[in-house]
Amino acid sequence: MIGRRTELGELTGALDRAAAGQAGVVLITGDAGVGKSRLVAELAATARDRGAAVLIGLCAELGEGMPYLPLTDALWTATRDPLVSPAERQALRDALDSRPVLARLLPDGGGQPAGGAADVAQQQLFGATLGLLGELSADRPVLLVLEDLHWADASTRHLLTFLSRVLQRERVCLVGTYRSDDLHRRHPLRPVVAELLRLPNVSGIELRPFGPEETADYLAALDGSPGGPGRSAEIARRVYDRSEGNPFYAAELFAAAQTGDDLPAVLADLLLSRLERLSEEAQQVVRVAAVAGRRVDDERVRQVSGLDEAAVGRALREIVSHRLLVPDGPDGYVFRHALLREAALTDLLPGEATRLHAAFAALLARDASAGVRGAAAELAHHSLQAHDLPGAFAASVRAGQEAEEMGAPVEAHEHYDQALSLWEAVPDPEAAAGMDRIQLSLSAVRASGRAGDVRRAVTRLRRLVDLVDPADVRMAALVRENLAYYLGDLDEDDESLAVARAALDLLPADPPTPERASLLATYVRTMLFKEQRSEIPEVAQEAIDVARASGAADAEASALTSLGLYRESREAASDLAELFVRARDLAIGAGNLQVALRAAFHIARTKFDRGDLAGAAEVADESVRFTLGKGLGWSRYGTTLRCMQFLIYYTTGEWDEAERLAAGFGIRVGRSIEAEVSSYALFLEVARGSDTVEERLRWLEPLWDDDWLISYIARSLAAEHALWHGDTGTALDHVAGALVHMDPHDTPNIRVAATAVWAHADRAVRARAAGDHAAERAAMERADEFVELARGSATLTPDGQTRAWLGVEGHAWLARVEAERARAYGDNDPALWRAVVKAFDYGFVYEMARSRWRLAEALVERGERAEAASEWERAVRDAERLGAAPLLRALGDLGARARLGSAGAVPADRSGPFDALTVREREVLRLVAEGRNNREIAAALFISPKTASVHVSNILAKLGVASRTQAAAVAHREGLAGGA
Known part of the structure; x- marks a missing residue:
């Protein structure tokens, strides 16, 4: 590993961290031939020596044609790798068989995707891949290598992004390689790499060319003799000058120098000269292999080359001995470097290339007819290169359908798009495609919509509106219904409604048809987001009637759901659940x-x-x-x-189960949908005072302005987090940020307003205690603004109608707003806080405990100590059971100041500061006193870092201290540290 020790150290470090439970991703880049594959081969050998499972997959230069090729390659090769023990191969095969969506990627997988709609098959495959890696890594670390990502299809790029974001505690090290000199400005991998390298668990390694001394050492190693020609300063200098330190170029130039050849400086010429020294049979096999792709199996080489089995065997032995092809698995070969294949391809005569592509197409046509997975995509590629436009057209349509079934909508769109580009060039395209041009275009629309490229779908549909035959009113309406649906997804509600209305005008009301039912359902769906919605009941009922008459049950279901949502905002209906069930x-x-x-x-x-x-x-x-x-x-x-x-x-209050569910939400997010799910975990983390709150907020911050729901959840909970730490300024900043994205009449405003009034009440209480009447008055006035916001959100809908249904939680938050307002005005009324406790007494355990804290405080201020102690003790018991550390600290402070009860966080009658601590909490405190962080405590006690964090928070609350340093000081003072 000359000149690569530092890079190998970084990779083995990532492998070690993965083995310790910290998944990581390393992206290796460099020019073609700089040594990326050699470096990962050394890493793979190291990983195998350390007992890790190694999966290596190669991308191929097939454009966007064949989804998930490197994953398929890695899994297929590993199940047949002679370096892997039979037991390990069988374990992998069993794990694949338990995940049919992955097993069907393999050449012998067969069958159709199991269950589910085509547009979610990609999600199934991603989840299955993550599950497979998790299962394998439970027994031993896993090294997954994806080589030549510059040739990766879109699905593979999406899979790489998915794994980079979600792999966290799995014992998995993911390594990807790509050519930097292939990444032109508009290359699709470029933005992916830029995005991934911003993730904290992703690192990059750039392999640079050798220097002169490293080149000389490398040539000596290739020569295998310390005193051989590789040590010649003249040869080393000449090779370095011509190769510019590229190891692959250097190796080829050095090999040529041994024969005295005076080759031109252009590497392609050098490579071709090496190919020309092969026998005619071997050259023919290299040309066939070059057309086949980066990887080829020997049976296909034999069939296309026209040579008999013995001749192919001789040729392959010759080629392998010259290190042009290297064995890959039990029956395949890969070019030692892609430049070798490219050089061979450029040397083909046009007619020769066409004939070879046609020969491969003929083989693949049989596979495609037999339903072999992936054959249609390859067939489309080779048929197009062979100028067989009808064959390329039919294969592209079938490849698009297969890609949809595999959950690869990007590739599906590319195949459909290619087929559409060939439509005018082939005879009888409708018969070949099994559909007309508009239907094929709608397939492309469906694929791009499922891929998340809604704007492309809208653009194509707008063109189709003009292309569809006006006399075919059914198809014209169907195109417009699709356009209206996708415009709604883009929040282009006005245009969506206009297009839907125009489509409805095309379809007669009689006889009822499924198309009209779907149009009406889409129309109602869009109307829900408009301010004037008085037409909804009439249109929804029409949609239901038409759907029932025409048998369009899904349109009826959609319209029923929309109608239920409309009714819920206006009437206290008791049958809505039954309506949604139907x-x-x-x-x-x-x-x-x-x-x-x-x-x-x-x-x-x-x-x-x-x-x-x-x-x-x-x-x-x-x-x-x-x-x-x-x-x-x-x-x-x-x-x-x-x-x-x-x-x-x-x-x-089943927080252990809630924590289990939240563990699957992930912290490292990059898409809005991921951020939305992640933000929910903050409910629990803020309530428990987890040390992951700040990290999660850092990941959410770049995305919380993209979606009102992310902003509402993340920023309102960030405000609560700040208030638990006494920072009212930050809390109110978050409140303001959340409200920017919310409608003034949204019911979620009530909870945000409750948090804001809490902050202003705290300010008013502090100002009152300090005698700052101006600050007190300002806090009360600002509190009133949020009280009015909450009251308005509770009583009116956007179009001025009385809100019929607020929900029990909405009423409870509204009660808290009123109680906090009274606290801001210096009238901390126990009756108002009793109302809050009662309002949350439908089963909201944490909010009842939090409300009892304020009730106990209000009772103390009124001198009602007995009831205050009772409410305080109930709150303490619930907070302790939940592990609600911030609330426990607040209760501890109240208990210490008011000397409440005997079961509290800071009891007045304890004989020692540690009497309230459990045995486990004493163990944790000893480690805190030693200066250990949560991760180190977790490792020492065989618990999770989250559990360690909860214990530390409980300790701080029970000791009545504000920091780990103060807790450690108490431990040292009382002799608990050092094993006392």
């Missing part, structure tokens, strides 16, 4: 899982809003199981259901 069941029966999940969420949410926490939990648990079973965990309503499930357990 919608869910209809959608499931129709196979529209996205509509089903939307309805399922509102079933659980309706029960939750009415205080039926047990019923909500039952529905949420069942729905999440259904969601994950169908691979929909990261779909729009899949994520919403998962967050609702977490929120229910948080509310009922």
Whole structure:
């Protein structure tokens, strides 16, 4: 490893950290031939020596044609790698068989994707990949290498991004390599790399060319003799000058120098000269292999080359001996470097290249007809290169369909787009595609929409509106319905409504049709987000009637859900849950899982809003199981259901289960949907005073202005976090930031307002105690502004109608707003705080305890000490059970000041400062006194860092101190440190 010790040290360090439970990603870049593959090969050998599982996959220069090729390559090779023991190969095969979405990637996988809609198959594959790596890494560390990412398809790039973001505690080291000289300004990998290198767990290594001394050492190593020609200063200097330190160039130049060849400086000429020294049979095999791709199996080489088996065997032995191809697995070969393949390709005559591509296409046509996964994508590539436009067209359509089934919508769109570009050039394209041009275009629209490229879908649909035959009113309406739907996704509500209306004008009301039912349902869906919504009941009912008459059950389900949401904002209806249940069941029966999940969420949410926490939990648990079973965990309503499930357990005080669920939310986020899910974990982390709060907020901050829900959850909880630390300024800054993105009439404003009034009440109390009447008056006036915001949000809808349903939690937060206002005005009324406790007494354990804290404080101020002690003790018991450290500290402060009770955080009648500590808390305190951080404490006591953090927070609360340093000082003073 001449000149690469530092880089290898960085890689082995990442491998060591992965083995210790800290997953990491390393991206290695450098010019072609600089030694990236050699470096990862050394890392792989080191990893195997240390007992790690090694998975290596190569990308191929097939454009965007074949999804997940390096993952397929890594898994397929590992299951047949002779360097891996039979038991390990079988373990990997078993793990793959338990995940059909991955097993079907393999050449012998076969079959169709299991269950679920095509647009979520990618989510299934990503989840299955993460699960596979987690399972493998439970037994031993895993090194996953993805080579030549500059040739990666879009799905592989998405998979790389996904794994880089979600791998955290798995014992996995992911290494990717790519050519820096191939990354032109518009290369699709460039923004991916730029994004990933900003992640804290991703590092980059740039391999630079050798210097003169390193080149000389390298040539000596290649020569294998310390005194051989590699040590010749003249040869080393000449090779260095011509190679400019590129190890691959240097090796080739050095090999040529041994024969005395005076080769030109252009590397391609050098490579071609080496190829020309091969026998004619070997040259023919190299040309065939070059056309096949970076990797080729010997059977296909034999079939396309036209040579018999013995001749192919001789040729391959010759090629391998010259180190042009190297064995890869039991029946395949790869070019030692991609430049060798490129040189061979450039030397092909045009007709020769066409004939070879046609030969491969003929082989692949048989595989594609037999349903071999991935054959259609390769067939499309080779057919196009062979100028077989009809073959390329038909294969592109089939490849697009396969890519959709595999959950690779980007590749599906590329294949459909290529087919559309060939439409005019092939005879009878409708027969070959099995659909007309508009239908194929809608397939491309569907693929780009599922890929998240909604704007591209809208652009294509706008063109289709002009292209579709006006006489075909059904197709014209279908195109416009799609356009209206996607415009709604882009929040272009006015245009969406206009397009939907225009489409409705095309379709006669009689006879009822599924197309009209879907149009009406899409129309109602968009109207929900408009201020004037008086038409909704009439249009929704029409959609339902048309859907029932035409058998469009999913359109009926969508319209029923929208109608239920409209009714909920205006009437205290008791049958909404049943309405949503009917919608869910209809959608499931129709196979529209996205509509089903939307309805399922509102079933659980309706029960939750009415205080039926047990019923909500039952529905949420069942729905999440259904969601994950169908691979929909990261779909729009899949994520919403998962967050609702977490929120229910948080509310009922089952915080261990809530923490288990939150562990799957992740901290390292980069997309809005990830940030939304991650933000929910802050409910628990802020309430427990976890040391992960700041880290999570750092990841969320770049994204919380992209989505009002992220801003609302993250910033309102950041405000609470600041208030627990006495920082009212930061808290109010977060409140202001959250409200910027919210409608003045949104009901979530009530909770944000409650936090703001808390902050201003704290300011008023401090100003009153200091005699600062101006500051006191200012705080009261600002509190009143937020009180009015809360009252307005509770009573009016955006169009001025009385809000019929607020929900039990909304009423509870409104009660807290009023109680905090009284505290701000110096009238801390126990009656108001009793009302708050009662309002949260539908099962919200934490908020009842937090309200009892304020109730106890108000009772103390009124001299009602007996009741104050009772409420205080109940709050302490709940806070201790929950591990709500900030609340415990506040209760401890109140207990110490008012000398309340005997079971509190800082009891007045204890004989020693540690009597309130549990045995485990004493152990933790000893380690705190030694200066250990939470991670070190966790390692010493075999607990998680989160659990260690909770113990430390509890200790601080029980000792009545504000910092770890003060706790350590108490431990030393009382002789607890040092094993006392």
